[in-house]
Amino acid sequence: DIQMTQSPSSLSASVGDTVTITCRASRGISNYLAWFQQTPGQAPKSLIYDASSLQSGVPSKFSGSGSGTDFTLTIRSLQPEDFATYYCQQYDSYPWTFGQGTKVDIK
Amino acid sequence: VQLQESGPGLVKPSETLSLSCSVSGGSMRSFYWSWVRQTAGKGLEWLGRIYTDHTTNYNPSLESRVSMSVDTYKSQISLKLFSVTAADTAVYYCVRGEIQMQGKWYFDLWGRGTLVIVSS
Numbered sequence: 001d002i003q004m005t006q007s008p009s010s011l012s013a014s015v016g017d018t019v020t021i022t023c024r025a026s027r028g029i030s031n032y033l034a035w036f037q038q039t040p041g042q043a044p045k046s047l048i049y050d051a052s053s054l055q056s057g058v059p060s061k062f063s064g065s066g067s068g069t070d071f072t073l074t075i076r077s078l079q080p081e082d083f084a085t086y087y088c089q090q091y092d093s094y095p096w097t098f099g100q101g102t103k104v105d106i107k
Numbered sequence: 108v109q110l111q112e113s114g115p116g117l118v119k120p121s122e123t124l125s126l127s128c129s130v131s132g133g134s135m136r137s138f139y140w141s142w143v144r145q146t147a148g149k150g151l152e153w154l155g156r157i158y159t160d161h162t163t164n165y166n167p168s169l170e171s172r173v174s175m176s177v178d179t180y181k182s183q184i185s186l187k188l189f190s191v192t193a194a195d196t197a198v199y200y201c202v203r204g205e206i207q208m209q210g211k212w213y214f215d216l217w218g219r220g221t222l223v224i225v226s227s
Contacts, residue, residue, distance in 0.1 A: 034213050043200055043220050044151070049213040087151060091213050095166040096141075096153040 002026050002090050006099035012107040017078045021102045023071045023088035032092040035064055035073045038101075039084045047086075048073065078104070108133035110201045110218030118195075118225050124188040128201030128218055131182065135159055139204030139212050140177065140184045144197040145220070152197075156204060157184060191225045198222050 003026035013019050023033065031051040036044040046055045048064040051071055061076045075082055083106050088099040114126035128140070141156040155165035157175040165173050174187040188195060201218040 032211055032213075036214075043217040045217065046213075046215050049205075049215070055215060089151070089214070091211060094164055095168070098151040098153070100150050 001095055002029060002093060002097050004088055004090055004097050004099040006086075006088055006102045008102060009100065010103040010105065012105055013078055014107045015078055015080065018074065018076045019078060019104060021073045021075075021086055021088075021104075023066075023073070023099050025069045025071075025090055025092075028068045029090045029092035031067045032090060033064075033066065033071050034089045034091065035062075036087045036089065037082075037084045038087065039081075044087065075104070080106075108203070108216060110203065110216060112199060112201050112218045112221040114199075114221060114223070116222055116224060118191055118223060119227050120192055120225055121190055124186070124191050124195060124223055124225070126186045126199055126201075126221065126223070128184045128186075129182060130184070130203075135177070135179050135182055135184075137206065139206060140175075141202045141204055141214065142175065142184075142186045143200045143202050143214075143217075144195075145200065146194075146197040154186070154188075193225050196223065196225045 005024045007022045033051045035048040038044040052064045063074045085101045085103045087101050109131050111129045118124045139156045142154040157163045172189045176185045198220040200220045202214045203216040204212040205215040206212040
């Protein structure tokens with residue numbers, strides 16, 4: 001199985017900040033990487049696919065980049081609704097696997 | 108399009124967990140349909156996927172205990188997980204997969220999830 005490792009596991013930020021989350025795959029996955037946002041008690045929400053393409057309706061403050069083994073999710077101008085846990089997930093080869101999550105909370 | 112999971116919230120150890128996912132507001136065709144579960148200990152885990160032609164791929168870690176089916180007339184997919192233990196206690200999500208031209212596919216829509224507790 002491909003292991004997905006996110007860093008950091010958690011971070012604290014203020015409203016208006018820009019944050020970056022990193023995801024590393026244990027082997028190359030081309031650009032077959034997705035990002036999800038999950039707030040407490042809610043289902044994950046799809047944000048990004050193909051490493052950098054935004055899902056319909058997702059604001060452009062979210063951006064993704066990377067290819068191969070190293071990927072990033074950047075969130076600009078954090079707002080209260082952005083404080084959540086973010087997960088990466090690879091869909092290059094079965095079984096699909098997820099990162100352990102990065103919790104973004106308010107400083 | 109909305110996905111709604113349903114099924115017993117409590118299952119006894121060694122019994123079978125059975126869940127359904129109802130798809131409303133759109134067609135099931137041309138999408139893959141998956142089950143993903145979430146536990147505090149293991150995080151998010153993909154269980155498998157099914158297509159409307161009934162073909163499946165399962166996570167090898169669960170392959171001997173999992174079965175998925177689809178009923179396009181009822182717009183439902185189903186999950187069965189056999190011989191459950193406490194480790195199968197989780198929130199179970201039904202998830203739609205968008206298929207790309209080159210055959211790759213990615214999650215685009217999640218149900219709200221349903222909590223299943225395995226306990227006697």
